[in-house]
Amino acid sequence: MASPRVAILAGELSGDVLGAGLMRELRRRSPGVQFEGIGGPAMAAEGLESLVPMERLSLMGVTEIVRHLPGLLRLRADLARRWREAPPDCFIGVDLPDFNLGLERRLRAAGIPTVHYVSPTIWAWRPGRVKGVRQSVDRMLTLYPFEEKFYAESGVDAVCVGHPAADRYPMQPDTGAARRTLGLAEDATVVALLPGSRSSEIDRLLEPFLGAAALLAQRPDAPDFVIPVAAPRLRERIEAAVARHDIRLRTRLLEGDTATAVTAADVALTASGTATLEVMLAKRPMVVAYRLSPLSYQIIRRLIRVPWVSQPNLLAGEPLVPEYFQSDVDPQILAEAAAYWLDDAPARLQLVGRFRHLHETLARGADARAAEAVLEVLQ
Incomplete structure (x- = not known):
């Protein structure tokens, strides 16, 4: 034609x-x-x-x-x-x-x-x-x-x-290269924070994510934090929030480069949605969180017919990664869940194997x- x-x-x-x-x-x-x-x-x-x-x-x-x-x-x-x-x-x-x-x-x-x-x-x-x-x-x-x-x-x-993202991500992520790109030490502990791409997600998730980061920063292996900024209009808000939590010197903001951020990370705190797929494809453990307005949550909770919302759990048909909603999106809860992945090497290794298999089905x-x-x- x-x-x-x-x-x-x-x-x-x-x-x-x-x-x-x-x-x-x-x-x-x-x-x-x-x-x-x-x-x-x-x-x-x-x-x-x-x-x-x-x-x-x-x-x-x-x-x-x-x-x-x-x-x-x-x-x-x-x-x-x-x-x-x-x-x-x-x-x-x-x-x-x-x-x-x-x-x-x-x-x-x-x-x-x-x-x-x-x-x-x-x-x-x-x-x-x-x-x-x-x-x-x-x-x-x-x-x-x-x-x-x-x-x-x-x-x-x-x-x-x-899934196009499955074609973009390599089966074997190059963590060292991602960290060099970001100016991070290759032996550093790194946590990626992905609070979402919408203003409403930032409103509800950024503060608890940064609160969890501040708690994790008290660990002996105090992590570096990377935050991909989904849109330029969000950067000023995120920078101001980071400064309030006194983790500015340990935090790097990226211009929307989610792939580099999650590949460099040891673990990610992420909003539910497409980001959970990207973290899975990077073979990184994650903690998933989401908040809606109370009315939206009550409506959706009555309509939803599956027990999970994150992509890894839906694809696997079982809870591979933890999910937290509404009042459970709490800095202490999120920090403890992230610390589990940082501290349990056998659990991380087992999860990576599951993620690799799921990746192969989507590429x-x-x-x-x-x-x-x-x-x-x-x-």
């Missing part, structure tokens, strides 16, 4: 990275392809014509979304109208299912082929959403093998492409597979 025009939409940084990789591979196969929609800096670097800043979609929790719902609905209606009037050859929704699936349903009804990249966790909560998926997408691109099977049994065309050349799957829909 002639050079396609592709509409694509991602709503947060992890989706921006996925979308950029897919765009890159699509251009390799169809050099004249044009992209328009919503994304972040990575997608912009691949040639996205941005219609709206991605930050308008980067919300967390039920109550936060409800507060911004009128604006989100107007935006979705505007995008649907734009693309119905000037149809792209394909629409790709990257993650963000509560926004993208509704948009995909409208566009598909207008005859526009739709692809959704990253399955919503319908196997974990709100399983009835599979009916909506079936109405909304021509093809679902999943990151995990068990999701492809779930959709096949539900009558949805799905392709497991693997499939995801960007290229995803591009081929999209081109099949375009033909």
Whole structure:
């Protein structure tokens, strides 16, 4: 076909990275392809014509979304109208299912082929959403093998492409190289702090993470701390918080380089979400924490159908790493959990073996597979 025009939409940084990789591979196969929609800096670097800043979609929790719902609905209606009037050859929704699936349903009804990249966790909560998926997408691109099977049994065309992060991370992480990059001693004890990429996550997790770091700094092997800053707008807030906890001289802030931070670390304190996958791929022990508004937590707690939320535990089907929520996100609790991993070498070694096996199941050349799957829909 002639050079396609592709509409694509991602709503947060992890989706921006996925979308950029897919765009890159699509251009390799169809050099004249044009992209328009919503994304972040990575997608912009691949040639996205941005219609709206991605930050308008980067919300967390039920109550936060409800507060911004009128604006989100107007935006979705505007995008649907734009693309119905000037149809792209394909629409790709990257993650963000509560926004993208509704948009995909409208566009598909207008005859526009739709692809959704990253399955919503319908196997974990709100399983009835599979009916909506079936109405909304021509093809679902999943990151995990068990999701492809779930959709096949539900009558949805799905392709497991693997996880792009699994392709980026080496099977054998080079801790020494990462520490040299950061100016850390190769024999240092290092703890990575990953409190999230959204402002609301920083609001709820940064202080307990830094409190735990201050407690760990009292150990005889006082650690160095590394914090990847997900967005420039967050740096000043994080720097001020670090100074309040008097660990400034032991702490390095990085410009979003999560891979180097976790590869250099002995253990990570991390928000639940994509970061837990990256820590797993770096073969590092972790302590997982998450806080939502009380109302969001009560709603989600009643809906969720799986016993864990972190990627390693979900993939393994058992609790490989500890998870803490709401009031349990306490500096003392987090520090003690991190100290366990620092002090128990056999436990660390066993966990690394499990993480390596999980890594092998996910490394499939995801960007290229995803591009081929999209081109099949375009033909």
